[in-house]
Amino acid sequence: MPFNFRCRVEKQTSLRHFVRFMGPGLLQATVVIATLGLFTLAAPAAWGAPFRVGLVFDKGGKDDKSFNSAANLGANRAVKELGVQLKSVEANDTAASEPHLRNFARAKFDLIVAVGFSQADAMKKVAPQFAGQNFALVDAEVDSKNVRSLLFQEHEGSFLVGAIAGLTTKTNKVGFIGGMDIPLIRRFQMGYEAGVKHVNPKAQVVSNYVGVTGEAWNNPPKGKELAVAQYGGGADIIFGAAGATNMGLLDAAEEKKKFAIGVDSNQNGLKPGYVLTSMLKRVDVAVFDTIKSAKEGKFKGGVVRFGLADEGIDFAMDEHNKSLVTPAVLARAKALKSDIIAGKVKVPDFYERGARK
Amino acid sequence: MTAFLRSLLAVVVGLALGLAFTGFAGENPLNVGRILFLSAFGSQYDVGMTLAAATPLVFTGLSVSLAFQAGLFNIGAEGQLAVGALAATLFALAFPSLPWPLAPLGAACAGFAGGAFWGFVPGWLLAKRGSHEVISTIMLNFIAAGVASYVVLYHVANPETSNPETRYVAESYRLSPLSAFPDTPASVAVFLALAAIPLVWVFLSKTPTGFDLRTLGASEAAALQSGARPARAKILALTLAGGLAGLVAVPEILGSAHRFRLGFSPDYGFMGIAVALLGRGHPLAVLPSALLFGALQKGTADLDFQTERVSRDIAAIIQAFVIAAVAADVLVDRVGIWGRTVLGKVFRSSSPDVDGTVKKGAA
Numbered sequence: 001m002p003f004n005f006r007c008r009v010e011k012q013t014s015l016r017h018f019v020r021f022m023g024p025g026l027l028q029a030t031v032v033i034a035t036l037g038l039f040t041l042a043a044p045a046a047w048g049a050p051f052r053v054g055l056v057f058d059k060g061g062k063d064d065k066s067f068n069s070a071a072n073l074g075a076n077r078a079v080k081e082l083g084v085q086l087k088s089v090e091a092n093d094t095a096a097s098e099p100h101l102r103n104f105a106r107a108k109f110d111l112i113v114a115v116g117f118s119q120a121d122a123m124k125k126v127a128p129q130f131a132g133q134n135f136a137l138v139d140a141e142v143d144s145k146n147v148r149s150l151l152f153q154e155h156e157g158s159f160l161v162g163a164i165a166g167l168t169t170k171t172n173k174v175g176f177i178g179g180m181d182i183p184l185i186r187r188f189q190m191g192y193e194a195g196v197k198h199v200n201p202k203a204q205v206v207s208n209y210v211g212v213t214g215e216a217w218n219n220p221p222k223g224k225e226l227a228v229a230q231y232g233g234g235a236d237i238i239f240g241a242a243g244a245t246n247m248g249l250l251d252a253a254e255e256k257k258k259f260a261i262g263v264d265s266n267q268n269g270l271k272p273g274y275v276l277t278s279m280l281k282r283v284d285v286a287v288f289d290t291i292k293s294a295k296e297g298k299f300k301g302g303v304v305r306f307g308l309a310d311e312g313i314d315f316a317m318d319e320h321n322k323s324l325v326t327p328a329v330l331a332r333a334k335a336l337k338s339d340i341i342a343g344k345v346k347v348p349d350f351y352e353r354g355a356r357k
Numbered sequence: 358m359t360a361f362l363r364s365l366l367a368v369v370v371g372l373a374l375g376l377a378f379t380g381f382a383g384e385n386p387l388n389v390g391r392i393l394f395l396s397a398f399g400s401q402y403d404v405g406m407t408l409a410a411a412t413p414l415v416f417t418g419l420s421v422s423l424a425f426q427a428g429l430f431n432i433g434a435e436g437q438l439a440v441g442a443l444a445a446t447l448f449a450l451a452f453p454s455l456p457w458p459l460a461p462l463g464a465a466c467a468g469f470a471g472g473a474f475w476g477f478v479p480g481w482l483l484a485k486r487g488s489h490e491v492i493s494t495i496m497l498n499f500i501a502a503g504v505a506s507y508v509v510l511y512h513v514a515n516p517e518t519s520n521p522e523t524r525y526v527a528e529s530y531r532l533s534p535l536s537a538f539p540d541t542p543a544s545v546a547v548f549l550a551l552a553a554i555p556l557v558w559v560f561l562s563k564t565p566t567g568f569d570l571r572t573l574g575a576s577e578a579a580a581l582q583s584g585a586r587p588a589r590a591k592i593l594a595l596t597l598a599g600g601l602a603g604l605v606a607v608p609e610i611l612g613s614a615h616r617f618r619l620g621f622s623p624d625y626g627f628m629g630i631a632v633a634l635l636g637r638g639h640p641l642a643v644l645p646s647a648l649l650f651g652a653l654q655k656g657t658a659d660l661d662f663q664t665e666r667v668s669r670d671i672a673a674i675i676q677a678f679v680i681a682a683v684a685a686d687v688l689v690d691r692v693g694i695w696g697r698t699v700l701g702k703v704f705r706s707s708s709p710d711v712d713g714t715v716k717k718g719a720a
Binding site: 093 | 402406506510518519520521540542614618619620621623658659661662668669
């Protein structure tokens with residue numbers, strides 16, 4: 001039969017006959033060859049190539065409705081508006097990030113974005129080996145020509161939501177729940193405390209951390225436990241900077257009829273009426289901008305900082321919390337925002353307190 | 358031979374079920390199977406990653422197998438490897454200026470000793486106090502995780518990063534990577550794993566002490582009659598099992614990461630149970646078995662990247678199906694034909710043995 005097949009093709013006889021007998025086999029062969037081609041991963045580059053973006057989430061996972069979700073949002077916006085192709089994976093353990101980044105790099109993705117400081121080591125190793133490709137890293141700095149480090153002025157935003165909490169609290173006691181106990185989250189805490197005290201020197205701030213490992217980003221039960229304890233201790237507003245663990249805090253707020261303050265993404269709508277506001281860390285904007293500049297061929301490595309001035313950091317006002325934040329409080333918060341931008345109010349930064357970065 | 362065929366069948370059935378499951382996620386199971394294979398063996402890089410995943414599994418697989426042979430169920434390999442890795446790291450940080458051959462050797466011994474200590478404790482509790490090793494080894498896993506967190510974060514933390522990890526070990530402690538597999542964590546530790554397999558086999562089958570352990574595994578009464586001291590044999594078995602698990606420090610700390618990272622093990626200790634079950638407790642069977650699970654580990658890790666719809670959770674389900682099938686096959690041996698007091702049997706006999714026929718209670 002195979003012999004027959006070759007002969008017929010060469011003689012260009014009876015195409016229909018050929019298809020009828022060889023069609024299924026040929027189809028299979030094509031599928032096999034096509035799939036194999038896909039796995040060698042040489043093929044996509046040869047297709048005249050859509051711009052391909054690889055995204056590696058950290059332990060919180062793509063659906064943490066907070067930090068990682070913000071990155072996902074930005075990347076998906078790029079898919080819609082810029083027509084890039086997106087592939088995302090989650091790094092589920094400490095060692096998983098490096099192989100993921102390497103997989104993307106080996107597959108010749110045009111831009112590879114790693115979300116979260118925990119991927120810095122992997123990035124440091126992989127990026128220099130693939131000098132022709134571009135990388136971006138959220139929340140940590142890696143010094144390599146082809147890496148753009150996306151950093152945020154978290155303390156400024158934390159200051160503003162702290163001020164809103166300090167002006168809104170009735171018990172003069174507010175809480176803070178951090179995810180993993182690391183300098184980055186201490187920076188949130190310090191800014192928040194300063195904001196509370198700035199507007200309400202009598203107010204007291206209680207703080208707790210969920211844990212000391214990456215698990216802390218993804219532990220809603222513990223988040224809820226801490227929140228219930230803080231509410232029980234008299235706090236009536238709690239700011240959570242804990243990734244997916246924040247879901248536990250929001251649950252507790254609803255159950256105890258108190259306020260929570262969301263983080264990174266706009267979490268106001270997750271428990272409407274119980275989320276006073278959210279500190280926005282516009283990872284989505286940072287990721288989108290990075291993809292955009294890379295696609296337009298304007299990618300540059302180095303550190304890019306996002307703060308209040310460029311709205312990379314902000315607090316969320318929408319229909320869910322319009323009635324929760326009084327006009328006076330809102331006006332004060334907005335005034336503080338412009339004061340910080342103008343340099344009239346200085347927000348203490350944990351990173352500059354001789355602490356490690 | 359039938360044992361081999363049955364193990365093979367168990368793997369095939371488990372893999373088939375797991376892959377069929379991806380059909381629910383909207384993927385073509387055959388295609389996922391092909392990706393799985395190519396991700397594990399498709400290129401030199403992939404083979405290196407598979408080897409790197411299989412190496413720790415050899416140690417934990419040997420650990421669980423050795424305990425099986427003595428009729429004991431070591432579920433504590435996860436904790437033992439953590440303590441072993443921690444001990445090796447601490448040794449390296451304590452003596453940073455040790456020269457090359459001594460340095461890794463000393464750290465490896467520290468790793469073995471750390472794991473051995475973590476195995477000795479449940480062994481002693483079992484022999485002297487009658488605490489069931491299944492319970493005590495599980496509990497010690499949690500204690501090990503707690504101890505590791507405490508030591509890593511409060512005593513030897515790396516000040517240069519926010520990641521929960523220790524400082525780096527000195528250059529002289531680092532094993533050379535395998536040049537055939539660049540950019541992978543595969544190191545010369547692979548050869549230690551290869552050497553450990555026949556060593557454990559020789560120990561169990563050719564030495565008087567090994568004979569005592571196996572007699573204990575077959576029947577405690579017979580062990581008493583033969584002159585072996587069961588208490589001593591139990592302690593020894595779990596201590597050695599712990600030591601073998603502690604050797605995971607060699608590939609993981611000295612071979613690749615060069616520091617102790619909290620949560621570095623993607624459950625190598627628990628996968629070691631599956632490795633040992635698949636090999637029915639035979640030390641030599643650990644080699645193919647560890648390779649298989651290493652390949653599965655590497656292959657499933659890539660599914661998220663290589664397919665549209667298989668997420669990391671579904672990848673974990675595929676692994677779980679294989680493990681469940683392997684465990685079920687061993688259970689079939691132990692339970693015998695249709696449901697004779699299934700639960701009683703399962704709980705009484707915690708130790709599958711080499712030929713899978715002897716039925717006896719472990720503790």
